[in-house]
Amino acid sequence: MAGLTKEQKAAKALLEKVVELSGLKAEEFALLSAEEQAAHAEKAQEAIDAEVLAKADAAKKPDEEEVDNSHLIAVTKDGETLEVHPSALADHKRIGWKEA
Structure with missing residues (x-):
């Protein structure tokens, strides 16, 4: 026997979700007018959409991961300060930068 289709699921x-939010049983929901069913279904769909978005946000990686720049060395020249990689320190010193 095949499983449910996406639409059926x-x-x-x-x-x-309608039953959960309304406090009604499925049989009671079926007895409601079409307008009442639509109103309950709209609220339930909004709740489902909010849950899906929350799950997607939780699963996403942060846009920018914090970078550890603690290895960089601060240098200054003419009132300006930079942080340079240790391998570039000698080059910066050669052109007039001083360690801060």
Whole structure:
């Protein structure tokens, strides 16, 4: 026997969310007017969408990871300060930069 289609899974999840949020049983929900069902379904869909977004945000990596620049050396020249890699320190000193 085949499983549920994507649409069927979405409809089932929506009905489950309607039941959860409304406090109604599935049978009671079926007895509501189309307008009342639509109102409950809209609220349930908004809740489902919010949950999906929250999960996606939690799964995303931060846009910028904090970089450890503690190995860089501060140098100054003419009131300007830079942080340079230790391998570039000698080159900077040669052109007039001083360690801060």
